[in-house]
Amino acid sequence: MTTVDRGACPYPFSEAQRLDLDPEYGRLRDNGELARVRMPYGGEAWMATSYEDVKTVLGDLRFSRAATLGADVPRTFPLIQTETNLLVMDPPDHSRLRKLVAKAFTMRRIEMLRPRAQEVVDGLLDDIEAQGPPADLVEGLALPLPITMICELLGVPYEDRDKFRAWSDAALSLTAFTVDEIQQGRDGLKAYLTTLVAKHREEPSDALLGELVRARDEDDRLTEDELVQFGVTLLVAGHETTANQTGNFLYTLLSQPHLLRELQDDPDLLNPAIEELLRITPLGSNAGFPRIATEDVVLSGTLVKAGEAVMTVGAAANRDGDVFDHADEIDFHRENNPHIAFGHGVHHCLGAQLARLELQVAVGSVLRRLPGVRFAVPVEEVPFKQGRLIRGLQALPVAW
Amino acid sequence: MTEDGRWQISIDSGTCIGSGVCAGTSPKYFKLDGGYGTPVADEVDADDEVVTAAESCPMEAILVREVGTEKVVAPLD
Numbered sequence: 001m002t003t004v005d006r007g008a009c010p011y012p013f014s015e016a017q018r019l020d021l022d023p024e025y026g027r028l029r030d031n032g033e034l035a036r037v038r039m040p041y042g043g044e045a046w047m048a049t050s051y052e053d054v055k056t057v058l059g060d061l062r063f064s065r066a067a068t069l070g071a072d073v074p075r076t077f078p079l080i081q082t083e084t085n086l087l088v089m090d091p092p093d094h095s096r097l098r099k100l101v102a103k104a105f106t107m108r109r110i111e112m113l114r115p116r117a118q119e120v121v122d123g124l125l126d127d128i129e130a131q132g133p134p135a136d137l138v139e140g141l142a143l144p145l146p147i148t149m150i151c152e153l154l155g156v157p158y159e160d161r162d163k164f165r166a167w168s169d170a171a172l173s174l175t176a177f178t179v180d181e182i183q184q185g186r187d188g189l190k191a192y193l194t195t196l197v198a199k200h201r202e203e204p205s206d207a208l209l210g211e212l213v214r215a216r217d218e219d220d221r222l223t224e225d226e227l228v229q230f231g232v233t234l235l236v237a238g239h240e241t242t243a244n245q246t247g248n249f250l251y252t253l254l255s256q257p258h259l260l261r262e263l264q265d266d267p268d269l270l271n272p273a274i275e276e277l278l279r280i281t282p283l284g285s286n287a288g289f290p291r292i293a294t295e296d297v298v299l300s301g302t303l304v305k306a307g308e309a310v311m312t313v314g315a316a317a318n319r320d321g322d323v324f325d326h327a328d329e330i331d332f333h334r335e336n337n338p339h340i341a342f343g344h345g346v347h348h349c350l351g352a353q354l355a356r357l358e359l360q361v362a363v364g365s366v367l368r369r370l371p372g373v374r375f376a377v378p379v380e381e382v383p384f385k386q387g388r389l390i391r392g393l394q395a396l397p398v399a400w
Numbered sequence: 401m402t403e404d405g406r407w408q409i410s411i412d413s414g415t416c417i418g419s420g421v422c423a424g425t426s427p428k429y430f431k432l433d434g435g436y437g438t439p440v441a442d443e444v445d446a447d448d449e450v451v452t453a454a455e456s457c458p459m460e461a462i463l464v465r466e467v468g469t470e471k472v473v474a475p476l477d
């Protein structure tokens with residue numbers, strides 16, 4: 001074990017371009033040691049890039065998320081996290097909240113939504129085909145599908161989507177919006193969910209928000225604040241990530257036609273292909289949320305002292321050559337794919353099965369119904385959003 | 401012969417990814433051992449908390465059955 005005086009690298013290394021992963025992550029990972037970075041806000045942090053280290057940081061409860069609440073921790077975005085939500089909690093508080101919605105997100109329950117998801121996608125593709133090429137698959141498919149599904153699950157009016165999409169977009173910004181606009185986005189979401197919670201209180205429902213209201217009012221299992229923020233988290237996480245990944249996956253397939261053909265030739269490859277795309281696609285623009293060590297912990301031979309922050313880079317871990325053969329290549333026939341695209345540990349994505357289902361149905365249906373699908377513009381002109389926490393397309397213009 | 405109110409807990413180690421959601425949800429009944437989920441006790445008195453943890457598993461790796469009858473308690477449809 002070594003104590004090191006490692007100079008901190010300024011971070012981010014570069015601005016995220018499309019779906020490219022900065023080669024610096026791979027160099028640091030293959031170097032076999034914990035990296036030290038200086039974040040744009042909050043000072044220096046360690047950065048884990050290997051599969052083993054990232055899994056340790058995410059899975060070991062000596063690394064705390066709750067310790068970041070209200071603290072000026074090393075981070076990529078300007079605002080300090082002040083509102084409680086599932087992601088800034090540790091067990092047992094975290095478990096108390098997560099338990100309340102666990103039933104709604106089991107593999108079985110989510111699988112029951114497949115026919116509905118297919119019905120929604122069929123309708124969206126009907127409209128797209130009726131209008132004829134070119135079409136924007138972001139507005140036409142990638143966004144409306146997860147929004148519809150999460151609205152129905154939660155009990156949020158679909159008609160309000162333009163409002164909450166705008167707030168989400170600002171709330172998940174890195175540099176695309178001003179600090180004031182980001183705060184307005186957060187405030188807008190909070191106020192919106194407060195109103196919805198009141199509605200579900202007046203008119204009890206079986207939707208998830210209705211169940212959460214009852215958990216609060218009848219069983220006092222969460223505070224009003226926790227209830228509102230839970231609603232915000234479920235709504236935003238329930239559509240932003242999947243909408244972006246749907247676009248990202250279609251972009252990857254269309255820009256590498258041999259992959260598209262492989263899937264069209266063998267539809268049974270769809271589910272493994274989605275898993276491989278989950279592995280290879282960097283969802284975040286940068287490193288993930290920091291955790292604070294509550295005790296001294298050694299990671300890859302480096303001592304992380306109690307109180308120090310560690311960032312994790314899942315995208316780098318997912319390309320770790322110690323775990324994945326030909327790790328930088330897309331291979332739909334991979335034998336073993338233990339990717340951590342949905343995270344690890346107690347914060348493992350609650351909606352993972354829902355995300356998988358939506359991705360499978362969206363991508364599978366596009367390949368089936370638009371067999372000649374291709375970019376309607378040169379690939380360099382397909383616009384990605386910039387300056388967000390999550391990578392995604394602004395638009396996906398296609399023809400068929 | 402059925403033992404009333406006794407359940408057996410098993411975890412499919414091939415499916416388990418060691419996420420620790422079970423241990424985080426219910427440390428009374430689940431722990432992580434060598435990076436994989438393990439029941440604290442293989443046989444327990446019936447308790448809804450066990451069902452919640454089984455349902456929380458992202459991989460559906462936890463199986464809860466009635467002792468004696470082997471009837472599945474969780475996960476259920």
